Amino acid sequence: MELPRSSWKNPALLAFATSALLALVVIIGLASTTTTTSNTRLRQSGTEHWTQLYKGFTTDAFAKIFGVDDSADSSSSSSTEFQLLSKDMVNGGNMPYTYTCLAKNGGVSPPLYWKNVPSGTKQFLLTMQTDAFAHNGEYILTRCDWALYGIPKTATSVPEDTGDSVGVIGGTYPGA
């Protein structure tokens, strides 16, 4: 409907039209804000959801593939499987040099502990084998394999530099 040109000069009608336009703008603005907020919440909710899923996946994946959380030490696994662990070894962290074969007198054994022992266990036997390769695939001869046997079933750990404290240890060390 086309208003007669004279109607634009009517102050009452002009005020009404202006008010209606302002009301319309306010309504649209509110609707937009509500929609935006709703979408933001939805996006945040989605992000949180996927973040949680991702965290769950990575944690589960690392736990399943590596047996440990990638950001923690080797004692953090919650698996019920028979496990050998060490609190002195943090994934991606530094390890005492003395735990290596290159240390003086072949180094010392690290502290280790275990959990979820198979039922019926009467004794434990612990070994350490070295597997060292250079970049070109050549074998490094610095080895210090050892075996600790006669560990009683009541034992749940071995201390650093265990020696014969919980069994009998023998090994091949540099110079041995």
Place this chain on the structure above:
Amino acid sequence: MYNYNAPCPFGSGNNTYYFTLYALSDDLQSTVEAKKETKEKFDVGLKMILYASKKGMILGSAQLAVSFCMYSDEKVRGSFSVL
């Protein structure tokens, strides 16, 4: 088991130590004397594993693999995994 390659940008390359714990279903007594050489004791330990394996005495085993890099400053940076 899986192959793990620790980040070794330089130095002597990857080193991996495998700590393996065997749970045995019976007591194995060794006759090795305490004063024997460590190499002899080691051989006894290996023979025990073979014997236990042959007799089906190994109830289970758990392994901790330690991969690390040697640096010139004698610091050792490693990655550790339970296998």
